[in-house]
Amino acid sequence: MNTFFMIVAGLLALVLLIPFYRVYKGPTVFDRLLGAAAIGAKTITLVLLFGLVYGRLDMFVDIALGYAILNFVGAIAMAKYFKATKEA
Amino acid sequence: MNQTSGPAQVQTGFFRKYRGLFFQAVLLMALWLILSGHFDLEHIIYGALSVLLVVWLNTSIRRIPLRNGEYLTGSCIITHRLVMYLFWLALQIVKSGIFVAYLTLHPKMPINPMIVRFKSDLPNPLAKVILGNSITLTPGTLTVDIKGSFFIVHALLDETEEELVSGEMEARVGRLYYDHCTPEQMCTDIHILNDLRETRDHIERGEK
Amino acid sequence: MESITNALAIIFVLLGSFFMLVGSIGVVRFPDFYSRAHASGKVDTLGILLFIIGLMFFSGLNLISLKLLLIAVFVAMTSPVAAHALARRALVFGLKPWKKKQEEK
Numbered sequence: 033m034n035t036f037f038m039i040v041a042g043l044l045a046l047v048l049l050i051p052f053y054r055v056y057k058g059p060t061v062f063d064r065l066l067g068a069a070a071i072g073a074k075t076i077t078l079v080l081l082f083g084l085v086y087g088r089l090d091m092f093v094d095i096a097l098g099y100a101i102l103n104f105v106g107a108i109a110m111a112k113y114f115k116a117t118k119e120a
Numbered sequence: 121m122n123q124t125s126g127p128a129q130v131q132t133g134f135f136r137k138y139r140g141l142f143f144q145a146v147l148l149m150a151l152w153l154i155l156s157g158h159f160d161l162e163h164i165i166y167g168a169l170s171v172l173l174v175v176w177l178n179t180s181i182r183r184i185p186l187r188n189g190e191y192l193t194g195s196c197i198i199t200h201r202l203v204m205y206l207f208w209l210a211l212q213i214v215k216s217g218i219f220v221a222y223l224t225l226h227p228k229m230p231i232n233p234m235i236v237r238f239k240s241d242l243p244n245p246l247a248k249v250i251l252g253n254s255i256t257l258t259p260g261t262l263t264v265d266i267k268g269s270f271f272i273v274h275a276l277l278d279e280t281e282e283e284l285v286s287g288e289m290e291a292r293v294g295r296l297y298y299d300h301c302t303p304e305q306m307c308t309d310i311h312i313l314n315d316l317r318e319t320r321d322h323i324e325r326g327e328k
Numbered sequence: 329m330e331s332i333t334n335a336l337a338i339i340f341v342l343l344g345s346f347f348m349l350v351g352s353i354g355v356v357r358f359p360d361f362y363s364r365a366h367a368s369g370k371v372d373t374l375g376i377l378l379f380i381i382g383l384m385f386f387s388g389l390n391l392i393s394l395k396l397l398l399i400a401v402f403v404a405m406t407s408p409v410a411a412h413a414l415a416r417r418a419l420v421f422g423l424k425p426w427k428k429k430q431e432e433k
Contacts (some may be wrong), residue, residue, distance in 0.1 A: 033334060033386075040345055047345070050352035054364070061425040062361050069410055070355050070368045073395040074348055076399065077379045089387060094155075100402050107410035110419045154394045213404065217347060217374025220366055224354035233363055233425055256408035257373075262366055263408075264415050274362045274415065274425065 034085060041081040048074055065110050072103035145175050147270075190245050197214060201296050202289035208292070216259040223260075223276065235264065236281055237272050242292045243297050251293040258289060272313070285310045337386035344379025347371055360426030361418055369411030376403050 051074075054067035076096050083092025128312065152167035162235050168252040183190055223231060254265040255273055260280030265272040275281035287307030350428045354367025384393045 036338065037341075040341060044345060044348070047349050050349075051355045054355050060361060060418070060423060062398055062414055062421070062423060063364065065414055066361065066364055066368055066411075067353070067355060069414070070352065070372055073368075073372050073376060073403070073407065074352075076403070077344070077348070080380070080383055080396075084383070084386070087423050089383075089392055093392055093399070097395065097399050097402070100399055104402075104406040104410055108413055111413035114417050114421065151398075152399060154391065157391050176363070213370075213374055213377065218368045219373075220354065220370045221347060222352040222374075223356060224350050224367060224371065229357070229359075231358075231363060233360070235425060252412065253408050256369060256412055257404075259370075260366070262362065262369065262415060263412050264419050268392070272419075274366075275364060276366055 037081055037084045041078060041085065044074060044078050044081065048078070061114070065107070069103065069107050072099070072106070076100050076103070122291075126302055131205060141179070144178065145171050147294075148174055186245060197296050205292060205296060209257060212254070212258045214259060219259040220276070231276050232278055233274060233276055234278075234281060235272060235274050235313045236285065237270055237311045237313055238285055238307050239269050240271060240294075240307055241269050242294065247293060247297055250296070251290060254289060255284070270309075283310075333385045333388070337382045340378050340382030340385060342382075344375045344377070344382060347375030347378060349375075351375055361423055362415055362425050363412045365415045369408050372403060375401070376407075418428045 048071055051067040051070040055064050055071070058064040058067060076099055079092055079096045080089070081098055083089040083096075086092070148171045149167060151169065152165075153256050156163055158165065182191065225227065240251065242251060248266055248269075253270065255261050255263045255271070260276040261284050262274045263271060264274050273284060275284060284308055285301075287304060290307045291301055348371075349368055351371035354371055355364050358364045358367055377400050380396050380403075384396050387393050387396070
C-alpha cells in the first residue's frame with residue numbers, strides 16, 4: 033500500500049507540471065492565476081499523500097486544510113487586487 | 121399550502137425564529153469537535169464558550185447591509201428540500217466533471233462557447249449565491265456575474281445553454297424557498313450576449 | 329474486509345488522479361480563459377473529491393476521515409467561487425471570449 037501511494041505521489045508531481053506550462057506561457061495574467069490555482073488544488077492531495085507515506089496523516093490533514101483555505105483566500109485576494117489596479 | 125408562489129410563510133414559533141442560530145451553533149460545535157479531537161469535559165466547555173461567542177458576533181451580520189444595500193435576511197429555507205438538493209448537487213458535480221473531461225479529451229474539442237444572461241427572481245442574496253454556485257457545478261456552465269436578479273453565465277455548448285435556460289435548476293433552487301414554483305417563472309428575460317461591449321455594459325450598468 | 333476497503337481506496341485514488349490529470353490537460357488545451365476556468369473549476373474539483381473519498385476508505389471510520397470530509401466539503405464549496413471570481417474579473421477587465429468560427433456561406 034505504501035509503495036502504491038509513493039507511485040501516485042510521483043505521478044501527481046508530474047501532473048503538477050502540466051498547469052505550470054499555463055502559468056509560464058499564459059497570454060493573460062488571468063490564465064496564469066488560473067494555472068496557479070489549479071496547481072494549489074492539486075498540492076492539497078499531494079500533502080495528504082505525503083502524510084500517508086510518512087505515517088502522520090493526522091498531522092498532515094490539518095496542514096492540507098490550512099492549505100486549502102490559503103489557496104481560496106489567495107485566489108479571492110488576487111481577484112480583488114486586479115479590480116483596484118485595472119491594468120495587468 | 122395552496123398558494124402557487126410567493127415566499128413560504130414565516131412561522132413565528134420559538135424554534136422557527138431561532139432555527140438559523142441553532143443550526144449555526146450545532147455546525148460550529150461539530151467543527152470544534154472535529155478540529156480539536158479531544159472529547160473530555162474541559163475541551164467541550166471551552167468549545168461551547170467559543171461557539172456562543174461566535175454565534176453572538178454573527179447575529180450582527182443580519183443588521184449590516186451588504187455592499188449593494190441589501191440585507192442578508194429573508195424567508196426561511198425549507199430544510200428537508202435542502203437535504204434532497206444537496207444529494208442532487210453531488211450527482212451534478214460528478215456528471216459535470218465527466219462531461220467536461222469528455223470535452224477535454226475529445227480530439228476535435230466540439231465546443232461553442234457563448235455568454236447568456238437571464239433573470240431569476242429569488243427572495244434573498246443567499247438564494248442567489250446558492251443558484252450561482254450550483255450553476256457553476258452543473259455541466260458546462262459557469263456563473264460570471266450576478267447583478268440584482270440578472271445572472272450572466274458562460275456556457276460551453278448549445279445544449280448546456282438550452283438546458284440552463286429551460287429553468288429546471290432555477291426552479292429547484294426556488295423550491296428551497298417557495299412552496300411551489302415552475303421553471304417558466306424562474307427563468308425569464310433570456311438574452312444571448314454576442315458582443316463583449318454589450319456584456320460589459322450589462323455588468324457595469326446593472327439592471328436596466 | 330480490510331482488502332475490500334483497500335481495493336476501494338485504490339480505485340477511488342486512481343480515478344481522482346485521472347480526473348486531476350484531465351483537468352490539467354484541460355487547463356492547457358482549452359482555447360480561452362473562460363473555458364479553462366470550466367476545466368479547473370469542475371474536473372479538478374471532481375478529481376480532488378474522488379481522491380479524498382479514496383483516502384477516507386483507506387483511513388477507516390475515525391477522526392481523520394471526518395477531517396478529510398471537511399476538506400472535501402470546503403473544496404467543493406470554494407473552487408467554484410474562486411473560478412467565478414477570476415472569470416468575473418476577467419470579463420470586467422475586457423478579456424474576449426473565444427468564438428467558434430462561423431462557416432461562410
